[in-house]
Amino acid sequence: MEVVSYLVYLIASILFIFGIKKLGSPKTARQGNFLSALAMFLAVVITLFDQRVLTFEYIIIGIVVGSAIGAFMAIKVPMTGMPQMVGLLNGFGGGASALVAFAEYYHILNKTNTLDISTGVTIVLSVLIGAVTFTGSFIAFGKLQGFVTGKVVKYPLQNPINILLLLIVLGLGYYVVANPTSDLILLAVVGISLLLGVLLVLPIGGADMPVAVSLLNSYSGLAASMTGFVLQNNMLIIAGALVGASGIILTLIMCRGMNRSLMNVVLGGWADAGSGGTGEGLVLKVMPNLLTLKN
Amino acid sequence: MILDSAQSVVIVPGYGMAVAQAQHAVRDLTNILEKKNISVRFAIHPVAGRMPGHMNVLLAEAQVSYDKLFALEDINDDFPNVDVALIIGANDVVNPAARHDKNSPIYGMPILNVDYAKTVVVNKRSLNVGYAGIQNELFFYPNTLMFFGSAKEAVNKLVNEIKEL
Numbered sequence: 480m481e482v483v484s485y486l487v488y489l490i491a492s493i494l495f496i497f498g499i500k501k502l503g504s505p506k507t508a509r510q511g512n513f514l515s516a517l518a519m520f521l522a523v524v525i526t527l528f529d530q531r532v533l534t535f536e537y538i539i540i541g542i543v544v545g546s547a548i549g550a551f552m553a554i555k556v557p558m559t560g561m562p563q564m565v566g567l568l569n570g571f572g573g574g575a576s577a578l579v580a581f582a583e584y585y586h587i588l589n590k591t592n593t594l595d596i597s598t599g600v601t602i603v604l605s606v607l608i609g610a611v612t613f614t615g616s617f618i619a620f621g622k623l624q625g626f627v628t629g630k631v632v633k634y635p636l637q638n639p640i641n642i643l644l645l646l647i648v649l650g651l652g653y654y655v656v657a658n659p660t661s662d663l664i665l666l667a668v669v670g671i672s673l674l675l676g677v678l679l680v681l682p683i684g685g686a687d688m689p690v691a692v693s694l695l696n697s698y699s700g701l702a703a704s705m706t707g708f709v710l711q712n713n714m715l716i717i718a719g720a721l722v723g724a725s726g727i728i729l730t731l732i733m734c735r736g737m738n739r740s741l742m743n744v745v746l747g748g749w750a751d752a753g754s755g756g757t758g759e760g761l762v763l764k765v766m767p768n769l770l771t772l773k774n
Numbered sequence: 775m776i777l778d779s780a781q782s783v784v785i786v787p788g789y790g791m792a793v794a795q796a797q798h799a800v801r802d803l804t805n806i807l808e809k810k811n812i813s814v815r816f817a818i819h820p821v822a823g824r825m826p827g828h829m830n831v832l833l834a835e836a837q838v839s840y841d842k843l844f845a846l847e848d849i850n851d852d853f854p855n856v857d858v859a860l861i862i863g864a865n866d867v868v869n870p871a872a873r874h875d876k877n878s879p880i881y882g883m884p885i886l887n888v889d890y891a892k893t894v895v896v897n898k899r900s901l902n903v904g905y906a907g908i909q910n911e912l913f914f915y916p917n918t919l920m921f922f923g924s925a926k927e928a929v930n931k932l933v934n935e936i937k938e939l
């Protein structure tokens with residue numbers, strides 16, 4: 480059975496790679512989307528057969544509810560609403576990675592009462608990146624949907640505070656790896672990471688949100704990849720790495736398209752650049768109707 | 775009429791086309807112009823419509839063939855040979871200030887050089903600023919004509935006028 484599941488994971492990974500390759504051109508994009516969806520379906524099915532499933536009841540409820548919401552969104556959300564929908568889905572992806580890593584932490588701890596360093600590090604990173612992605616994506620969604628102010632939000636000592644929080648969370652993470660039984664500290668890592676997600680996305684202007692969503696997409700891939708290391712699941716590592724890499728490439732393409740650095744976008748640079756004149760005194764030729772288009 | 779006597783038309787779609795869901799009207803315009811033996815191409819800026827690929831997906835949905843879509847670097851040198859550049863709901867990505875105005879916040883950003891075309895027709899809902907929050911000097915150029923209105927109605931009006939000719 481184990482050989483079969485490895486084989487199916489391998490096939491799914493290959494399908495993911497071909498799928499993303501085909502997404503590179505509009506001609507083959509539909510096919511690429513189908514291949515990726517097929518790969519995800521294979522991965523889910525084989526995981527249900529192979530892994531330690533305690534009860535199928537919750538899984539079935541989850542699949543039914545999740546599929547219904549997903550199908551509803553796919554049909555109802557207009558193309559212009561795509562960035563916030565992607566943002567929301569990234570957030571759930573990051574949250575899922577963090578939850579799985581957290582569950583695996585307790586699972587390993589209850590079994591062995593200890594944690595080897597590599598597992599510890601990947602659990603902490605998975606929880607950190609996953610939690611940042613979770614709240615960050617919700618702020619991005621809120622900004623695009625108009626629930627949260629689209630303006631660049633600035634306050635004193637913004638960057639020093641963020642850097643300090645990041646250092647604290649890394650320090651706490653190190654403590655968890657060194658003292659695996661300190662689960663309260665891991666909870667603190669979750670809490671600060673959730674806060675960090677909010678604070679990191681808040682300063683970014685609403686118009687720059689698609690770049691932030693793309694960056695968060697990359698983060699959610701990294702979180703999934705880390706979870707793959709925790710679970711020793713090669714397919715999750717590969718799929719996460721694909722998402723992580725394609726997310727960062729898309730982010731850089733958008734930055735280059737605007738001739739701006741990623742730092743400039745992330746620190747909320749452009750949106751408060753002011754308006755470059757009103758064009759007063761200049762002649763505007765307006766066509767009230769198209770008949771004037773006639774020579 | 776300007777469009778009618780053109781030989782080469784380049785359409786530059788932007789967020790405004792997406793918001794108005796005008797891609798089908800744009801497809802109709804393309805077909806009717808091509809029937810009159812006018813070459814129609816699309817110039818797609820990498821961040822047109824906020825996300826790379828946004829315009830491609832919309833135009834593909836309206837069944838505009840892929841070989842009419844050109845990326846910035848593939849079409850930019852050709853604008854001096856273009857009779858009409860038709861801007862549909864795009865703003866910052868065609869702002870010439872990015873090329874020469876060192877004080878502009880978008881200075882240095884790669885833009886579509888639509889102002890090199892013989893005539894530029896800009897369809898917008900209003901003179902409101904776009905993504906970067908700045909006014910666009912292109913609208914005031916001597917070879918620019920503004921055509922206000924929501925993209926879908928505006929393009930449909932164009933199609934009807936050409937039909938009546």
